[in-house]
Amino acid sequence: MEVVFTEFPWGIILILLPLMAGMICFLWPRMAQVLGLVTTFSITLSVAGLAWQMLDTGVYRHAVGGWGAPLGIDLYADGLSLLMLATTALVGFAISVYSAAYFEREDATRFWPLWLFLLAALNALFLSSDIFNIYVTFELMGLAAVALVALAGGRDALGGAMRYLLTALLGSLAYLLGVALLYHGFGTVDIALLAERVDASPVVWAALGLMGAGLLLKTAVFPLHFWLPPAHASAPAPVSALLSALVVKASFYILLRLWLEVFEPLVGSEGVYTLLGLLGAMAVLWGSVQALRQTRLKLLIAYSTVAQIGYLFLAFPLAAAAGVTAWSAAAYLALSHALAKAAMFLAAGNLVRFGGHDRIADLDRVVQRLPLTASAFALAGVSIMGLPPSGGFIGKWLMLEAALAQGRWDLVAVMIVGGLLAAGYIFKVLGYAFTQADVVHESKTVPTSMEWAALLLALGAVLLGFLAVPVLSLVGIGDPFGISEVRP
Amino acid sequence: MNWNRWLLLPLLLALTAGLSYAVLSLPDHAPGLQEMVAVKMEVSGVSHPVTAVLLNFRGYDTLLEMVVLLLALLGVWSLGGTALRREAPPGLVLDTLARVLVPLLILVAAYLLWVGAHAPGGAFQAGAVLGASGVLLLLAGWCPRVGLMAWPLRLLLVAGPATFVVMAALLYMFEGQLLEFPPAQAGMLILILETAATVSIGVTLAALFLGGRPQSDKEHT
Amino acid sequence: MSAPFLYALVGMGLFSLGLYGLIVYAHLLRKILALNVMGSGIFLVLVALAKRTGEAPPDAVPHAMVITGIVVAVSATALALTLMLKLTAETGRAELPNEGKE
Numbered sequence: 001m002e003v004v005f006t007e008f009p010w011g012i013i014l015i016l017l018p019l020m021a022g023m024i025c026f027l028w029p030r031m032a033q034v035l036g037l038v039t040t041f042s043i044t045l046s047v048a049g050l051a052w053q054m055l056d057t058g059v060y061r062h063a064v065g066g067w068g069a070p071l072g073i074d075l076y077a078d079g080l081s082l083l084m085l086a087t088t089a090l091v092g093f094a095i096s097v098y099s100a101a102y103f104e105r106e107d108a109t110r111f112w113p114l115w116l117f118l119l120a121a122l123n124a125l126f127l128s129s130d131i132f133n134i135y136v137t138f139e140l141m142g143l144a145a146v147a148l149v150a151l152a153g154g155r156d157a158l159g160g161a162m163r164y165l166l167t168a169l170l171g172s173l174a175y176l177l178g179v180a181l182l183y184h185g186f187g188t189v190d191i192a193l194l195a196e197r198v199d200a201s202p203v204v205w206a207a208l209g210l211m212g213a214g215l216l217l218k219t220a221v222f223p224l225h226f227w228l229p230p231a232h233a234s235a236p237a238p239v240s241a242l243l244s245a246l247v248v249k250a251s252f253y254i255l256l257r258l259w260l261e262v263f264e265p266l267v268g269s270e271g272v273y274t275l276l277g278l279l280g281a282m283a284v285l286w287g288s289v290q291a292l293r294q295t296r297l298k299l300l301i302a303y304s305t306v307a308q309i310g311y312l313f314l315a316f317p318l319a320a321a322a323g324v325t326a327w328s329a330a331a332y333l334a335l336s337h338a339l340a341k342a343a344m345f346l347a348a349g350n351l352v353r354f355g356g357h358d359r360i361a362d363l364d365r366v367v368q369r370l371p372l373t374a375s376a377f378a379l380a381g382v383s384i385m386g387l388p389p390s391g392g393f394i395g396k397w398l399m400l401e402a403a404l405a406q407g408r409w410d411l412v413a414v415m416i417v418g419g420l421l422a423a424g425y426i427f428k429v430l431g432y433a434f435t436q437a438d439v440v441h442e443s444k445t446v447p448t449s450m451e452w453a454a455l456l457l458a459l460g461a462v463l464l465g466f467l468a469v470p471v472l473s474l475v476g477i478g479d480p481f482g483i484s485e486v487r488p
Numbered sequence: 489m490n491w492n493r494w495l496l497l498p499l500l501l502a503l504t505a506g507l508s509y510a511v512l513s514l515p516d517h518a519p520g521l522q523e524m525v526a527v528k529m530e531v532s533g534v535s536h537p538v539t540a541v542l543l544n545f546r547g548y549d550t551l552l553e554m555v556v557l558l559l560a561l562l563g564v565w566s567l568g569g570t571a572l573r574r575e576a577p578p579g580l581v582l583d584t585l586a587r588v589l590v591p592l593l594i595l596v597a598a599y600l601l602w603v604g605a606h607a608p609g610g611a612f613q614a615g616a617v618l619g620a621s622g623v624l625l626l627l628a629g630w631c632p633r634v635g636l637m638a639w640p641l642r643l644l645l646v647a648g649p650a651t652f653v654v655m656a657a658l659l660y661m662f663e664g665q666l667l668e669f670p671p672a673q674a675g676m677l678i679l680i681l682e683t684a685a686t687v688s689i690g691v692t693l694a695a696l697f698l699g700g701r702p703q704s705d706k707e708h709t
Numbered sequence: 710m711s712a713p714f715l716y717a718l719v720g721m722g723l724f725s726l727g728l729y730g731l732i733v734y735a736h737l738l739r740k741i742l743a744l745n746v747m748g749s750g751i752f753l754v755l756v757a758l759a760k761r762t763g764e765a766p767p768d769a770v771p772h773a774m775v776i777t778g779i780v781v782a783v784s785a786t787a788l789a790l791t792l793m794l795k796l797t798a799e800t801g802r803a804e805l806p807n808e809g810k811e
Contacts, residue, residue: 158795526765
């Protein structure tokens with residue numbers, strides 16, 4: 001039995017199963033919902049299987065076609081990939097349960113194939129070790145995400161989707177030009193081989209600039225964040241959750257991976273670190289301030305995403321001297337944010353379903369009438385603010401620790417101010433949720449599964465506060481942050 | 489917006505200059521992966537390097553890109569809206585041209601598919617020609633009454649990527665690696681893949697041109 | 710400067726031209742066309758530099774990458790155009806709502 005688990009091709013299943021399921025949903029629309037739920041559940045099990053396998057045998061590497069790099073494409077998973085895959089599987093499953101109740105018949109037959117293909121793209125991206133292959137997965141992901149945003153219909157959603165598509169394509173093209181330069185400079189597109197062959201030449205600087213710009217645009221880092229609020233706010237609630245929790249993290253993961261493996265060892269210059277840290281700090285402050293100013297709930301949550309992404313980039317200046325702590329903090333923050341933000345958007349979806357609107361000022365005694373949803377929002381808020389116990393607290397604590405140790409008082413100040421501003425907008429929403437609105441609105445019932453999906457995700461974010469040690473040791477498989485790396 | 493443009497121009501010029509400098513710094517002679525491709529091509533089942541790379545060495549990329557094409561169609565259909573239909577009948581020139589060209593285009597597509605094994609050609613080129621013939625038919629006024637045929641149409645659309653995924657899985661089970669073609673049967677397997685891909689690509693491109701989901705007979709006003 | 714590098718520089722120029730067009734023009738069709746021009750520029754860079762093999766035939770891997778890239782670009786353009794048509798039908802103007810970017 002043990003042999004079965006470690007020999008099974010979990011990595012391949014993670015990619016092929018959603019592809020196949022998506023196509024079957026397309027052929028057989030009536031089975032779409034059932035098939036979607038079964039598939040996302042199986043993906044969760046497969047990730048668990050992969051984790052077991054990796055705990056046993058270390059990093060996972062698979063040469064597709066039997067050729068091996070540089071001629072063929074390699075699949076590769078280490079601790080960081082595993083963390084992203086696990087996040088995708090768990091959050092994806094919760095959102096699937098939510099979506100089963102959220103979408104009606106016609107919308108449902110459109111939603112499920114698109115979501116399953118998005119899932120396949122995410123898995124393929126986290127498992128890939130080939131930068132051109134990653135480009136194709138980015139496009140798959142981008143088209144699926146745009147189509148999902150446009151499902152809502154109407155002027156806002158279509159406008160948001162169009163802006164999202166244009167910026168996603170721009171980011172991908174910049175990334176592709178970087179890939180072209182790297183290939184022609186070093187004769188391979190495999191990350192591991194590039195890490196060996198790359199040297200400090202103008203081509204590498206150009207590639208870093210291009211790919212960095214493209215990935216920063218896709219990750220919505222200030223000032224390239226303009227496309228995110230319209231897209232995330234006007235999409236259907238489960239789609240907003242998917243985008244903020246998962247899709248935005250994918251480009252961050254690639255940026256991190258390329259930085260650690262290919263660019264950092266030779267470029268490693270103060271300038272890049274400082275720039276990224278500065279952008280992150282401005283994202284935190286600007287995003288939080290904008291969130292405070294919003295009158296619509298989903299826009300508030302979207303700007304909160306902009307701010308939280310900024311925290312991830314604060315790890316860059318800290319990593320110069322305290323690599324593992326800073327990167328682990330960023331990884332933990334990414335995981336907690338995924339759970340918490342998804343919970344928030346799902347809770348917002350419940351509120352919109354309930355009251356027919358998402359104006360914050362008119363949230364009419366939600367705490368009494370939708371206690372589960374209100375608790376979900378509050379618990380998710382705990383993680384976003386960085387209060388103990390929660391995953392957000394662990395991430396911020398690690399980062400504060402690193403900043404204090406290096407005497408980076410400016411970053412400490414940014415983090416504290418960011419936390420205070422986050423508390424501001426979270427409590428603003430909760431405040432209105434407790435009180436009676438001026439105008440009473442007619443309410444519709446919210447299916448229980450939708451409320452529970454949101455609550456369980458929020459509980460997960462809080463639970464992460466207790467799981468720091470096991471999660472971080474899992475992330476350490478394969479040593480993704482390169483503490484003990486020796487370059488040949 | 490004028491001052492914006494004057495700010496943008498020098499920035500873009502600087503960008504172009506920097507990128508050009510990076511390009512010019514590349515060595516004059518760099519074989520890249522050409523030698524490795526030439527050596528391994530014998531066991532790849534085809535004798536044209538581009539087809540070998542596309543369908544065998546980097547077949548995984550091709551699998552994903554076929555899904556991208558299908559996904560674009562899914563996106564277009566999920567946006568809703570009706571298919572654009574021509575109201576006036578086509579002129580004589582277009583009508584005759586369509587009648588003459590479409591069978592010719594289908595033949596050319598089949599030829600391109602076959603010749604891809606040892607000369608420039610293959611699934612994508614053939615699929616594009618097939619798609620063009622579909623577009624020509626649509627321009628000439630063909631109103632596909634595909635409501636009754638919805639299921640076969642979807643099957644055709646999915647045939648390419650589905651064959652790829654199924655073959656990838658089967659090859660894993662038999663050969664131990666994803667998409668590892670056994671050298672003896674590689675040529676035939678690749679031809680099967682390419683045929684399914686050609687059909688899918690052609691139908692998908694024509695469907696993309698059509699726009700919204702084709703209407704059934706019942707919905708025609 | 711040999712032929713491959715000349716074409717590669719043209720490709721870079723197309724990339725920048727496309728980028729300019731994407732940022733400056735408000736009409737969506739022009740933006741989509743600008744993206745296509747950028748894509749063509751990148752494909753030109755890929756294919757041109759593949760010819761640096763001297764006497765041997767050109768490197769086939771970039772050619773395959775360009776074929777993949779073209780298919781992806783066609784798919785994205787199709788989705789973008791349909792989205793543009795729907796947006797125009799909804800708002801009456803083929804432009805991004807809320808005065809463009811920023």
